[in-house]
Amino acid sequence: MPYVVLENCIKCKFTDCVEVCPVDCFYEGETMLVIHPDECIDCGVCEPECPADAIRPDSEPGIESWVKLNAEMAKIWPNITQKKEQSEESDSFNGLPRKFERYFTRNPGKGDL
Ligand code: SF4
Ligand code: SF4
Known part of the structure; x- marks a missing residue:
């Protein structure tokens, strides 16, 4: 039962999560993070x-598309293990509707570089 990152991470990307993960299984896209399902130890x-x-176990009902997206993007985005400085706009995007259609991109983030 791996954990999954959901829509509200988009454009918030606070990155508090990466600091606590014992197996460093977060991956960074331009506008959100995802969890690698084969590396997450639940x-x-x-x-x-x-x-x-924005993080839930993959067993939660109704999040199937996010389970798929995490698995797909974790294979191509770079690993991120260290918290980054929060963007000034993070708080203003918290809770906004339709973030996926408005702001999601498949572009990779910078990872730990
Ligand atoms: S802590 Fe930040 S980066 Fe991690 S899932 Fe939540 S919003 Fe996304
Ligand atoms: S192993 Fe999985 S559940 Fe544990 S902190 Fe990392 S991503 Fe979260």
Whole structure:
């Protein structure tokens, strides 16, 4: 039962989650992070750390498209293990509707570089 990053991470990307993950299984896209399902050990430590409430176990009903997206993007985006400075706009995007259609991109983030 790996954990998954959901829509509200988009454009918030607070990155508090990466600091607590014991197996460094977060990957960074331009506008959100994802969790690699084969690397996540299901410890659940990251879920309460996310200020955007955007992390859930993959068993939660209704999040199938996010389970698929995490698995797909984790294969091509770079690994991120260190918290980054939060963008000034992060808070203003927290909770906005339709973030996926408005702001999601498949472009990679910079990872730990
Ligand atoms: S803490 Fe939450 S909003 Fe921030 S990067 Fe992690 S999943 Fe996304
Ligand atoms: S559940 Fe544990 S292993 Fe999985 S992403 Fe969160 S902190 Fe990492």
